[in-house]
Amino acid sequence: MKKTILLTLAGLVLTSSAIAAPDKLRVVGSFSSLTMYSEFEKPYWKKEIRNEFPKIKARVTSLGQVKLKGAALYRQLGKGTFDVVSTIGGYIVSDSQAIAGLDLPAIAQNITVARNVVDAYKPTIEKTLKKDFNSKLLGIMPYPAQILFCKDEISSLEDLKGKRVRAGSWTVAEFLDGVGATGITMQYGEIAQALQRGVLDCAIAGGIPGYAAGWGAIANHLYPIPVGGWAYVLTAMNMETWNKFSKEEQEKLLTSYNTKVIEPVWKKTDFESKEGVKCLTGQDCSFGKTYNMKLVNFKEKDLDLSRKVLTENVLPKWASKVSPEIVTEWNNTVGKVVDLKAIAE
Numbered sequence: 001m002k003k004t005i006l007l008t009l010a011g012l013v014l015t016s017s018a019i020a021a022p023d024k025l026r027v028v029g030s031f032s033s034l035t036m037y038s039e040f041e042k043p044y045w046k047k048e049i050r051n052e053f054p055k056i057k058a059r060v061t062s063l064g065q066v067k068l069k070g071a072a073l074y075r076q077l078g079k080g081t082f083d084v085v086s087t088i089g090g091y092i093v094s095d096s097q098a099i100a101g102l103d104l105p106a107i108a109q110n111i112t113v114a115r116n117v118v119d120a121y122k123p124t125i126e127k128t129l130k131k132d133f134n135s136k137l138l139g140i141m142p143y144p145a146q147i148l149f150c151k152d153e154i155s156s157l158e159d160l161k162g163k164r165v166r167a168g169s170w171t172v173a174e175f176l177d178g179v180g181a182t183g184i185t186m187q188y189g190e191i192a193q194a195l196q197r198g199v200l201d202c203a204i205a206g207g208i209p210g211y212a213a214g215w216g217a218i219a220n221h222l223y224p225i226p227v228g229g230w231a232y233v234l235t236a237m238n239m240e241t242w243n244k245f246s247k248e249e250q251e252k253l254l255t256s257y258n259t260k261v262i263e264p265v266w267k268k269t270d271f272e273s274k275e276g277v278k279c280l281t282g283q284d285c286s287f288g289k290t291y292n293m294k295l296v297n298f299k300e301k302d303l304d305l306s307r308k309v310l311t312e313n314v315l316p317k318w319a320s321k322v323s324p325e326i327v328t329e330w331n332n333t334v335g336k337v338v339d340l341k342a343i344a345e
Helices: 002-018 035-052 072-079 097-102 111-133 170-178 188-196 207-212 247-280 300-321 324-332 334-338
Strands: 024-029 057-062 084-088 135-141 146-150 164-167 182-185 202-206 221-223 233-238
Touching: 024 035, 035 057, 035 247, 072 084, 072 111, 072 135, 072 233, 097 111, 097 300, 097 324, 111 135, 111 233, 111 247, 111 324, 111 334, 135 247, 164 170, 170 182, 170 300, 188 202, 202 207, 202 247, 207 247, 324 334
Parallel strands: 024 057, 024 084, 164 182, 164 202
Antiparallel strands: 084 233, 135 233, 146 202, 146 221
């Protein structure tokens, strides 16, 4: 009897140790020059997580400091090289086309619709990250609305014909091709030099990211129509690392990350989407320095054109790259939010 009790106690100790939260985490956050990282991600992983998990020490770096591009970073997350990674969903769609269904161009014209799209498609993203990258989704958060910067004068989307325009993902590049431009997929850190050298005529990106990178001194015209989506950042944890937390600890971590990072970022993004336009066009700017880009007045006809290109060009091509199951999930979730239906070409 005594031997049985001792064995049972030993088993409990071993089980408890096997699922104890890790002491160290290797974290890659988003871009260090932007507030998502500096105000929310870095403080959380360096300090605030210890309010819930006192033993955890995190080594935190950012996307710009890691010499891995595109889906390569998430592949390393799946292998356990990193414990947590935050990166833009459009950067990893080459390995997982289902993710592209989250941020299709011109699908969410304001942050309320954007949030509804994310909430609807989140279960699909969670399932996809587990299958394709051996990782657990911790949260999805947006950068400011992805709008249009151009060096030369434009007055509507029709003026993009013949121009070379930066796109953050193949879906945005496809959209640009649909309006007569040449969409060039390029990561954020490469854009300023490409604009300066004339490799690009225009670029699609967030207002504040463009402001922070000094594009206001390179580009002359700003058209605040969110044709490029919201550049959602997906934060995920390696599945083996995730499974080291007990069920209660997992719930605590998700709640903590949502409260301290995800929700505040959504609020900040709403503010920055508006503030970026003001700072770039010589209006009152809470960040200080302003630029004098010309603000292009919004054209209602461009919304109609955007929806047409999305429906006829982008959605059919995306639907052909994913499984029928994913198409059905999208139609039953995002499709119902935005009143669209994806049909493979």
